[in-house]
Amino acid sequence: MRTTIRDPARESDVRAMLREGGAREAGERLTMFRADLNADAGWAEAVAGCDYVLHVASPYPSTVPKNENELIAPARDGALRVLRAARDAACKVPTRPLPNWLMRAVALFDPAVKQVLPELGNHKNASNEKARRQLGWAPRSPREAVTATARSLWELGLLRSGLADTSGRRALQVAAGHGQDRFDTAKK
Numbered sequence: 001m002r003t004t005i006r007d008p009a010r011e012s013d014v015r016a017m018l019r020e021g022g023a024r025e026a027g028e029r030l031t032m033f034r035a036d037l038n039a040d041a042g043w044a045e046a047v048a049g050c051d052y053v054l055h056v057a058s059p060y061p062s063t064v065p066k067n068e069n070e071l072i073a074p075a076r077d078g079a080l081r082v083l084r085a086a087r088d089a090a091c092k093v094p095t096r097p098l099p100n101w102l103m104r105a106v107a108l109f110d111p112a113v114k115q116v117l118p119e120l121g122n123h124k125n126a127s128n129e130k131a132r133r134q135l136g137w138a139p140r141s142p143r144e145a146v147t148a149t150a151r152s153l154w155e156l157g158l159l160r161s162g163l164a165d166t167s168g169r170r171a172l173q174v175a176a177g178h179g180q181d182r183f184d185t186a187k188k
Contacts, residue, residue, distance in 0.1 A: 002030070002033060002046060003031075003032055004046050006035070014032070020105075021105040037057060037077075037078025038074055043082065043084075044089070047082075048089055051091065052091060055082045056098045058074075058075045062111065062112050080158075083158055084157070100121060103116065103117065
């Protein structure tokens with residue numbers, strides 16, 4: 001089992017947190033690699049030889065950000081670093097929610113995570129109705145959303161070359177409802 005850590009000097013703190021949380025055996029089998037979601041270095045080494053990669057972290061500022069891009073850009077770029085490293089190492093990346101108990105345990109040692117605790121378990125019943133009504137905004141159709149996602153994955157290079165040549169191409173064709181000529185044009 002592996003994990004990443006930005007500051008190797010905190011390794012003993014992380015191991016103590018795992019012991020306190022009841023994960024003594026897991027902590028003993030854990031290898032830590034230095035990697036930071038804000039930098040490229042260390043990710044290839046961290047995932048080399050892994051069967052699965054669970055990406056459960058996001059850079060979070062210690063103060064309230066001045067604008068949303070201070071949260072969005074580092075989170076997006078960090079996730080892309082992990083996904084690219086996993087893709088290059090032929091790892092699988094399962095997706096599932098992070099358990100609230102784990103967030104509470106991490107919050108004992110990380111003030112930035114502690115700021116998120118009041119939101120745990122809160123269901124956001126968000127709607128785009130106000131934007132539709134007041135701004136005349138119309139969201140993308142499901143087909144357009146899937147097509148845009150597929151194109152983005154292709155353009156960001158997140159499809160393995162074998163997949164990009166076969167099932168990736170087919171996925172774009174199916175999602176977009178386009179023929180081969182349209183896909184080749186989009187690929188250029």
